[in-house]
Amino acid sequence: MIGFIKRLDWPGYVLALFLIFFILLPIVTVFLWAFTEQWFYPSVLPTKWGLRYWFKVLERPDVWAAFFTSLQLSAIVTALSAVICLPAAYAFARMEFPGKQFFMMSFLMGNAFPRFALIISIAVLFLSLNLVGTYLGVVIIQLLNTILLMIWLPTAAFQAVSKNMEEAAMDVGASPLRVFWHITLPQALPAIGAALLMTFVWTFYETEGAWLVGAPRVQTMPLLMMSMINNQLVVQYGAVLSVALWVPSLIALLMARRVMGSDSFAKGLGA
Amino acid sequence: MASLSLAGVSKEFNKMTAVSPLSLDIADGELVCLLGPSGSGKSTLLRMIGGFERPSSGQVLIAGQDVAHTRPDKRPTAMVFQSHALWTHMNVFDNVAFGLKLRKMSKAAIETKVMEALELVGLGGYHKRMPRQLSGGQQQRVAIARCLVLEPKILLMDEPFASLDQHLRERLREEVRQIQRKLKITTLFVTHAQDEALALADRIVVMSMGAIEQVGTPDEIYANPETQFVANFIGTMNMIPGTVSGGRIRASGFDLGAEMADGPAVLAIRPEDFAITETGTEVTVKRVVNLGPFLLAEAEHADGTAITVHLDKTHPVREGGALTLTAKRHAVYRDGDKPYRSQPTA
Known part of the structure; x- marks a missing residue:
């Protein structure tokens, strides 16, 4: 009887259907559209397959310019975020100072505001600072977006490093700097790696801040995609760019897995 | 190896x-156990010697040199932690070699010393394993090897076997004792397990509420506890409340010598210090437990006082039956007074 009930795991099936319908299906549809030249109702599959739209998109110099701008922005923002946030995360994890809890919560509270409204008010401030329409302005607004993730995740990672491990290293003769470099950092690395990767990917896909502060002079990939879809509603353009945008994050994910090992990487993401 | 002296060492946390x-002096090559219940200050004391806590006052002298304000990495001490504290991203070899690498020794010398240390703790051939591939006992051996390889002047062990099962604890403590004797390394061992302290230590320091209650050899501590706390904490002791009057204590039917001032006091008799006699204090046996070499009888006096007695296995005893007891040896305690101890009778 128990075996029979187990075989008919209805909640599991419902969940699987839900995931297929809301996650897998849209992704499959995007992929299909990316390689479609014609798709007429009521055909279930495209009526004509092809790479025509890929060539159309990829031969445009503004696509490549936007791609490299996005890559460069993501790399700069991730690096700056690491330089600023990782020491702060260590301080939050290991040091006691007045207002520690308040500052930790303030990062969360900043993200609790409606994002668009927050970015508009920052954009107004940037206007007075002549940062609107500049590369630096986009870097700063995207950097602000990464703070929550780059402080909270590494703080939790540093907190999770056993204090006894650090003390044991000190005990055998390691200076505080060596303890951090040889023990604390490697122990926290999977989570830090996950945070860096997510920061890179989020920055790459970030649209609102880049649009309000950077447009039209700073053209990132998501902004270019928006303008292409707005100018002429060809589904294939959107699909091709979506698949193209998916590639950098996939490469980053695969590299991270290779560098850190799948187990520790999954651990960093909380698995 | 070196001697260790604590002079007026204290520690306060937020005015607590x-x-x-x-103050305490530990001789070169001695193994001393800090024994006490949780919160007695023994681990804090050990951490002050290791440099992980800064004393609020006093001196920590290692071979005559005050290290009270020296960082842990600059002290000639090495600590084995209760949690093993192995670095999980390094294999066994790298865990043991880390301290030697920091000392910039040659690769060949490091390899020789690491292998010797692992052989010493019975882990030859395990150098390539990761900590997660080892059992709890093996992990603790690696932690011990990691300390021993540095040849510290003082070895500190903070409840190193607390997370291990009883059988493994007994085996490891024997091994630690053998290694300590072989290397003649001055060792301070923190434990809350009295059997561990009694089996291991040259001397035991019994602590309670941040203060030393008694320092002595295991025999001295067991046979002549100097305070009521030590009497109660070490081994099993019947602590029977009574009253001293005219040089005698009267408690639950016992009437025994007690050369101390009149007033309330506690009569202390170990279970093995009772004799079964024709006349004496009568108790009723509630439960009999066979402990192998002897019987343990849980008895009760008419006034409700519980009394534990060890009996020879040949002695006829049954649950519900009566026993008439006299004390071959007893002590009388009162807080603030010097304890009274009787001379053992045959």
């Missing part, structure tokens, strides 16, 4: 006293 000012 964790360790009251205390």
Whole structure:
């Protein structure tokens, strides 16, 4: 009887259907559209397959310019975020100072505001600072977006490093700097790696801040995609760019897995 | 190897006293156990010697040199932690070699010393394993090897076997004792397990509420506890409340010598210090437990006082039956007074 009930795991099936319908299906549809030249109702599959739209998109110099701008922005923002946030995360994890809890919560509270409204008010401030329409302005607004993730995740990672491990290293003769470099950092690395990767990917896909502060002079990939879809509603353009945008994050994910090992990487993401 | 002296060492956390000012001398090559219940300050004291806590006052002298304000990495001490604290991203070899690498020794010398240390703790051939591939006992051996390879002047062990099962604890403590004797390394061992302290130590320091209650050899501590706390904490002791009057204590039918001032006091008799006699204090046996070499009888006096007695296995005893007891040896305690101890009778 128990075996029979187990075989008919209805909640599991419902969940699987839900995931297929809301996650897998849209992704499959995007992929299909990316390689479609014609798709007429009521055909279930495209009526004509092809790479025509890929060539159309990829031969445009503004696509490549936007791609490299996005890559460069993501790399700069991730690096700056690491330089600023990782020491702060260590301080939050290991040091006691007045207002520690308040500052930790303030990062969360900043993200609790409606994002668009927050970015508009920052954009107004940037206007007075002549940062609107500049590369630096986009870097700063995207950097602000990464703070929550780059402080909270590494703080939790540093907190999770056993204090006894650090003390044991000190005990055998390691200076505080060596303890951090040889023990604390490697122990926290999977989570830090996950945070860096997510920061890179989020920055790459970030649209609102880049649009309000950077447009039209700073053209990132998501902004270019928006303008292409707005100018002429060809589904294939959107699909091709979506698949193209998916590639950098996939490469980053695969590299991270290779560098850190799948187990520790999954651990960093909380698995 | 070196001697260790604590002179007036104390520790306060947010105005709460964790360790009251205390002094202690440990001889070169001695193994001393700090024994006490949780919160007695023994681990804090050990951490002050290791440099992980800064004393609020006093001196920590290693071979005559005060290291009270020296960082842990600059001290000639090495600590084995209760949690093993192995670095999980390094294999066994790298865990043991880390301290030697920091000392910039040659690769060949490091390899020789690491292998020797692993052989010493019975882990030859395990150098390539990761900590997660080892059992709890093996992990603790690696932690011990990691300390021993540095040849510290003082070895500190903070409840190293607390997370291990009883059988493994007994085996490891024997091994630690053998290694300590072989290397003649001055060792301070923190434990809350009295059997561990009694089996291991050259001397035991019994601590309670941040203060030293008694320092002595295991025999001295067991046979002549100097305070009511030690009497109660070490081994099994019947602590029977009574009253001293005219040089005698009367408690639950016992009437025994007690050369101390009149007033309330506690009569202390170990279970093995009772004799079964024709006349004496009568108790009723509630339960009999066979402990192998002897019987343990849980008895009760008419006034409700519980009394534990060890009996020879040849002695006829049954649950519900009566026993008439006299004390071959007893002590009388009162807080603030010197304890009275009787001379053992045959």
